[in-house]
Amino acid sequence: MAKAYWVATYRSIDNPDKLAAYAKLAGPAIQGAGGRFLARGPAVQAWEAGILQRVVVIEFDSVAAARAAHDSPAYQEALAALGDGAVRDLRVVEGVA
Numbered sequence: 001m002a003k004a005y006w007v008a009t010y011r012s013i014d015n016p017d018k019l020a021a022y023a024k025l026a027g028p029a030i031q032g033a034g035g036r037f038l039a040r041g042p043a044v045q046a047w048e049a050g051i052l053q054r055v056v057v058i059e060f061d062s063v064a065a066a067r068a069a070h071d072s073p074a075y076q077e078a079l080a081a082l083g084d085g086a087v088r089d090l091r092v093v094e095g096v097a
Contacts, residue, residue: 003059003095004066006035010054011087018085025078033069035060054088066092 013019030037039057046052060066069075070092 001062002097003061004063005038005093005095006030006056006058006060006066006070006090007093008054008056008058008088008090009051011051011089012053013086015083015085018082022078022082022085025081026075029072029074029078030058030069032074033060033072034065035069063092063094 027037035058037056038059039055041054043052043055058066060069070090
């Protein structure tokens with residue numbers, strides 16, 4: 001079974017305090033659901049749209065595990081804490097095995 005990856009890109013961080021509250025809850029929720037952080041931080045280079053904001057890549061054992069992590073009560077609590085604190089895009093992509 002192919003691994004799956006969450007890829008979150010942040011277009012803007014509008015409230016750093018809300019992002020910090022989200023991160024405090026999201027990290028343990030994601031790791032508790034089997035997620036492994038592979039990369040997180042500001043982009044070091046950007047082409048195309050040229051947005052150098054935060055990027056996070058998290059590995060899961062499967063697409064089902066990635067979906068379950070997102071839908072878990074613990075992660076939903078983290079999302080509620082983030083609220084309108086950032087504009088971001090979160091995707092799940094399947095690995096190429």
